Amino acid sequence: MDKTINQKAWFLVLPVFLVVAFSAVLPLMTVVNYSMQDTFGNNQFFWNGVGWFKELLDPTTDLGGRFLASLWRNLFFSAVILAIEVPLGIVVALSMPRQGFSVAVCLVILALPLLIPWNVVGTIWQIFGRPDIGLLGYVLNSLGLNYNYVSNDLDAWATVIVMDVWHWTSLVALLCYAGLKSIPDAYYQAAQIDGASRWAVFKAIQLPKMIAVLLRFMDSFMIYTEPFVVTGGGPGNSTTFVSIELVKIALGQFDLGKAAALSLVYNLIIIIVCWIFYTVMTNAGVERRVVVDKKGVK
Amino acid sequence: MHSIPGRRVILSLFLAFLLLPIYWLVNMSFKTNGEIVSTMTLWPHQPTIANYMRIFTDESWYSGYINSLKYVVINTIISISVALPAAYAFSRYRFLGDKHLFFWLLSNRMAPAAVYALPFFNLYSAINLFDTPWAVALAHCIFNVPLAVWILEGFVSGVPREIDETAFLDGYSFPRFFVRILVPLIASGIGVAAFFCFMFSWVELLLARTLTSVDAKPISAVMTRTVSAAGMDWGLLAAAGVLTIIPGALVIWFVRNYIARGFALGRV
Numbered sequence: 001m002d003k004t005i006n007q008k009a010w011f012l013v014l015p016v017f018l019v020v021a022f023s024a025v026l027p028l029m030t031v032v033n034y035s036m037q038d039t040f041g042n043n044q045f046f047w048n049g050v051g052w053f054k055e056l057l058d059p060t061t062d063l064g065g066r067f068l069a070s071l072w073r074n075l076f077f078s079a080v081i082l083a084i085e086v087p088l089g090i091v092v093a094l095s096m097p098r099q100g101f102s103v104a105v106c107l108v109i110l111a112l113p114l115l116i117p118w119n120v121v122g123t124i125w126q127i128f129g130r131p132d133i134g135l136l137g138y139v140l141n142s143l144g145l146n147y148n149y150v151s152n153d154l155d156a157w158a159t160v161i162v163m164d165v166w167h168w169t170s171l172v173a174l175l176c177y178a179g180l181k182s183i184p185d186a187y188y189q190a191a192q193i194d195g196a197s198r199w200a201v202f203k204a205i206q207l208p209k210m211i212a213v214l215l216r217f218m219d220s221f222m223i224y225t226e227p228f229v230v231t232g233g234g235p236g237n238s239t240t241f242v243s244i245e246l247v248k249i250a251l252g253q254f255d256l257g258k259a260a261a262l263s264l265v266y267n268l269i270i271i272i273v274c275w276i277f278y279t280v281m282t283n284a285g286v287e288r289r290v291v292v293d294k295k296g297v298k
Numbered sequence: 299m300h301s302i303p304g305r306r307v308i309l310s311l312f313l314a315f316l317l318l319p320i321y322w323l324v325n326m327s328f329k330t331n332g333e334i335v336s337t338m339t340l341w342p343h344q345p346t347i348a349n350y351m352r353i354f355t356d357e358s359w360y361s362g363y364i365n366s367l368k369y370v371v372i373n374t375i376i377s378i379s380v381a382l383p384a385a386y387a388f389s390r391y392r393f394l395g396d397k398h399l400f401f402w403l404l405s406n407r408m409a410p411a412a413v414y415a416l417p418f419f420n421l422y423s424a425i426n427l428f429d430t431p432w433a434v435a436l437a438h439c440i441f442n443v444p445l446a447v448w449i450l451e452g453f454v455s456g457v458p459r460e461i462d463e464t465a466f467l468d469g470y471s472f473p474r475f476f477v478r479i480l481v482p483l484i485a486s487g488i489g490v491a492a493f494f495c496f497m498f499s500w501v502e503l504l505l506a507r508t509l510t511s512v513d514a515k516p517i518s519a520v521m522t523r524t525v526s527a528a529g530m531d532w533g534l535l536a537a538a539g540v541l542t543i544i545p546g547a548l549v550i551w552f553v554r555n556y557i558a559r560g561f562a563l564g565r566v
Contacts (some may be wrong), residue, residue: 003392011388015380023440027417095305107557115546119503128319178562222410243412264415
């Protein structure tokens with residue numbers, strides 16, 4: 001299906017363009033403006049050129065060290081949760097019952113964590129993991145494990161990761177489940193006999209899997225609320241991710257120049273990664289359409 | 299699908315893992331603080347609804363819920379109404395810069411809220427919207443509008459182009475075609491997009507907290523009040539948490555039969 005060229009379509013897109021430009025471009029201009037200046041309070045600003053950027057990308061300075069450390073921490077975190085959530089989500093999707101009342105029950109329970117406000121997710125795990133009043137912390141400690149996410153780096157990391165798995169695996173599972181539903185039952189049963197079912201399953205979850213990876217990477221790369229509520233970025237700085245560092249500098253210390261420079265670099269990384277995913281996904285989408293078209297012809 | 303051994307076991311374990319922390323929160327919300335701190339009990343031995351009563355009788359508490367719902371509803375309406383025509387345009391036409399525009403929109407969905415917190419504060423203070431539901435609703439548009447466009451584009455593409463052409467031949471004007479024919483055809487898609495807008499606006503805290511101070515304070519920000527000089531009021535915190543889960547749970551229950559189709563996002 002070819003699209004027709006029609007420049008008037010811009011009128012249809014205009015409302016979206018205006019709304020998003022108002023919330024994205026205007027604020028971003030402020031950020032660019034701040035990133036080149038220094039302030040000593042009193043609304044007095046001084047030109048600082050690329051000074052903040054130099055400092056940010058130089059690991060020997062305080063700012064650069066903090067930024068790079070939080071960046072690596074965040075990338076590591078994203079890698080770990082992707083490695084757990086994607087396979088686990090697919091397994092859960094494959095384990096879903098095909099029909100009956102139990103499907104609705106499973107779907108509702110799966111979707112539940114997705115609709116809990118992020119700070120409440122943090123609160124839930126903060127309570128659940130406490131050795132004195134939380135079930136998890138209490139059980140682990142009575143098993144003889146010295147678990148305490150407030151003082152131990154490793155425990156804090158484990159808590160933040162398990163929390164994220166708890167919170168978001170459902171998204172992967174639901175996306176893949178929706179993909180699997182696209183396999184017609186009749187074909188599905190036939191495929192089981194001739195052994196082609198693995199391939200059919202693989203094809204059906206290919207696109208949802210990629211959407212899930214994209215969404216999970218992006219959201220874990222800008223994670224803020226949940227770890228902030230549970231660990232506050234600690235112990236020390238061990239769970240301080242990029243967004244937490246940024247809010248600390250921007251709203252905590254009110255270091256506008258530094259925060260703005262960090263924001264721009266942060267945004268740039270995200271746009272680059274997003275572009276890579278987007279290109280891969282669009283290409284896969286095209287391939288998929290070709291496959292579907294061929295089927296139609298046959 | 300039947301090839302995975304013990305699939306019932308895997309699924310049950312996973313669902314239990316999802317429910318256990320939530321159960322613990324509900325459990326705590328019915329306990330007195332004395333019971334919470336002094337003993338480890340698997341269910342409330344002296345059940346009390348005092349925590350809930352405090353929230354329902356104190357205006358500063360329950361207004362938090364109303365404020366949250368206000369900006370979520372405003373945001374969903376704005377997002378869907380601006381996204382509909384754009385989704386149609388992206389699905390049907392090719393125009394100057396369409397692909398770049400689409401990517402630019404999507405990249406805003408991915409932009410970290412932390413980057414925008416401070417500039418938004420300045421922006422909405424400057425135009426006198428600070429501390430109103432409108433500020434939060436507009437701010438949340440940055441991630442919900444692109445998402446709505448993306449989802450609706452998938453659904454519009456599922457409508458055969460012949461339908462448009464026939465309608466135009468029958469003398470429908472564009473606005474009339476849009477309202478009378480297209481919107482009813484993609485009603486389920488609009489429902490899905492609204493569900494996702496509701497979801498992402500309801501769960502967001504950083505922007506909602508930064509853009510409000512007193513009058514429009516969302517419930518998630520009110521919850522921080524449970525920390526006082528006397529220590530944490532755990533029971534109250536748990537009760538407030540449970541109450542924030544309920545709207546989401548209700549929404550899911552009503553859309554349970556559409557979840558599978560919804561998460562296909564009109565594409566899969």
